[in-house]
Amino acid sequence: MEHRKLGKDGQLVSALGLGCMGMSFAYGPTDDAESLRVLRRYLELGGNFLDTAEIYGPYKNEELLGRFLREVPRASVVVATKFGFRVGPGGVRSVDSSPENVRRACEGSLKRLGIETIDLYYQHRVDPNVPIEETVGAMAGLVAAGKVRMIGLSEAGPETLRRAAKVHPIAALQSEYSLWSREVEVNGVLATCRELGITFIPYSPLGRGFLTGAIQKLEDLDATDWRRTNPRFGEKALQENLKLAAAVKELASEKSVTPAQLALAWVLAQGEDVIPIPGTKRVRYLEDNMAALQVKLTESDRKKIAERLAKIQVVGERYTPDMMALVQRA
Numbered sequence: 001m002e003h004r005k006l007g008k009d010g011q012l013v014s015a016l017g018l019g020c021m022g023m024s025f026a027y028g029p030t031d032d033a034e035s036l037r038v039l040r041r042y043l044e045l046g047g048n049f050l051d052t053a054e055i056y057g058p059y060k061n062e063e064l065l066g067r068f069l070r071e072v073p074r075a076s077v078v079v080a081t082k083f084g085f086r087v088g089p090g091g092v093r094s095v096d097s098s099p100e101n102v103r104r105a106c107e108g109s110l111k112r113l114g115i116e117t118i119d120l121y122y123q124h125r126v127d128p129n130v131p132i133e134e135t136v137g138a139m140a141g142l143v144a145a146g147k148v149r150m151i152g153l154s155e156a157g158p159e160t161l162r163r164a165a166k167v168h169p170i171a172a173l174q175s176e177y178s179l180w181s182r183e184v185e186v187n188g189v190l191a192t193c194r195e196l197g198i199t200f201i202p203y204s205p206l207g208r209g210f211l212t213g214a215i216q217k218l219e220d221l222d223a224t225d226w227r228r229t230n231p232r233f234g235e236k237a238l239q240e241n242l243k244l245a246a247a248v249k250e251l252a253s254e255k256s257v258t259p260a261q262l263a264l265a266w267v268l269a270q271g272e273d274v275i276p277i278p279g280t281k282r283v284r285y286l287e288d289n290m291a292a293l294q295v296k297l298t299e300s301d302r303k304k305i306a307e308r309l310a311k312i313q314v315v316g317e318r319y320t321p322d323m324m325a326l327v328q329r330a
Helices: 032-044 060-067 098-114 132-144 158-168 187-198 236-256 259-268 282-293 298-307
Strands: 002-007 012-015 050-052 076-085 084-085 092-095 118-123 148-154 172-176 197-203
Touching: 032 282, 050 118, 060 076, 060 098, 076 098, 076 259, 092 298, 098 118, 098 132, 118 132, 132 148, 132 158, 148 158, 158 187, 172 187, 187 197, 197 282, 236 259, 236 298
Parallel strands: 050 076, 076 118, 118 148, 148 172, 172 197
Antiparallel strands: 002 012, 084 092
């Protein structure tokens, strides 16, 4: 298993992490027994980097991981989780990165996960109402108290990253990045991470499953699937975006790999400081994803991918307007 480093002096983790959100949240019906099998198989295949969040469920995903963590030696896994919201009556969520909420959320996550220390603790979204210095200061306090080892941010822009790094070293930044979400290449986020020695953690490196080719029409998604509300999966946008999925499939066929493997191999090839965290809740998809580590793209392969996909325009925003408002673009 190839390993990559978190931050300048951080822990080594498997080059392919595992996003756990879909096991409990957002993508239709879930099956805890199968999800636990996925987690066990991931470790068997050499993986060790698990990603969750307080808001996934909410709380259910951390509880599921807590069940799994009781089965395995603590040192065998690196656990990342996130805070940044409060859940009110009726499940209404509000952004809150106040120092008080940082500490409250950490205690809850530690309890649900059943661990003494969170390896990597992210701010899930930048809070426009709380200076980043205050939030990172509170996170640094958790490090000093031994409750957190490393800290990270998610969907933060370059200026926020620089301000945060002046308060405490930032080990990782998590943002969406894939063959259909490449904004971080042009808005300065990826360059700023490299300037500051921050490891870049792409979530949804398979385009929320779209790049695998498994989603051809809206009806392929369960009625409860969150993606039905995502602009890129809207009926008209989906039909246009299928051109991209078809191109990925053709490129993968030329390389004798699956579309998922090609898409993940492309992200992995972007640098040793990039650690994608594809999510899945099924063992067969996990095994397909992990096989991407064996796929090596040549310079010619990468040029061909770039040329083919440059001709295709992605239609639709990554999120609805209210959620996009929490994504820092610059």
